[in-house]
Amino acid sequence: MSDLIQNWKKQKSSSSAAQDKKLKKQLQKHKGKALDKFAAQLHEQVFEQLDCLDCANCCTGLPPLVNNTDVSRIAKKLGMANADFEAQYVTIDEDGDQVMNQSPCPFLLEDKHCSIYEFRPKACRTYPHTDEQFSSNLAYHVTNKRYCPATFHILERLQLSLP
Numbered sequence: 001m002s003d004l005i006q007n008w009k010k011q012k013s014s015s016s017a018a019q020d021k022k023l024k025k026q027l028q029k030h031k032g033k034a035l036d037k038f039a040a041q042l043h044e045q046v047f048e049q050l051d052c053l054d055c056a057n058c059c060t061g062l063p064p065l066v067n068n069t070d071v072s073r074i075a076k077k078l079g080m081a082n083a084d085f086e087a088q089y090v091t092i093d094e095d096g097d098q099v100m101n102q103s104p105c106p107f108l109l110e111d112k113h114c115s116i117y118e119f120r121p122k123a124c125r126t127y128p129h130t131d132e133q134f135s136s137n138l139a140y141h142v143t144n145k146r147y148c149p150a151t152f153h154i155l156e157r158l159q160l161s162l163p
């Protein structure tokens, strides 16, 4: 397991609500294209040093959004009718979003690979959303650092670099 994941495990719950608020304020002050570009660079840097196959925390505990295009694509690849796929794997969450109905994800294998990787939901491809329009989701990222070690380290590096 990479040092970054070990390090996250030790530190993920260490910041207080006040520290998170301070971080959000610091990021808000800099929000915009330059921050998005910097976050995207740090995203590349962190993912070069961390292997998601050592983690799979998102696949274990955060059911992904599954839009209608995802349903059609995945059902077709699995040789299922859309309605059957939805009945077996999809539910509506408390926010009214269509999401995978089981956690850990039913497509997560024991070795932490995804059994539908090539045609997985868009939300799985784009998670943790740190390489595009980072500024649009600042509160989300600050909360998400407790679930995603990559987000945690991207925010740490941002925090150290921003005035």
Ligand code: SF4
Pocket (backbone or CB within 6 Å): 058, 059, 064, 105, 106, 107, 108, 109, 113, 114, 115, 116, 117, 120, 121, 124
């Ligand atoms: S579909 Fe694959 S990538 Fe998405 S949560 Fe499930 S196991 Fe993870």
Ligand code: SF4
Pocket (backbone or CB within 6 Å): 050, 051, 052, 053, 055, 056, 057, 058, 059, 127, 128, 147, 148, 149, 150, 151
């Ligand atoms: S939680 Fe973050 S670091 Fe872990 S597998 Fe998901 S994207 Fe990768």
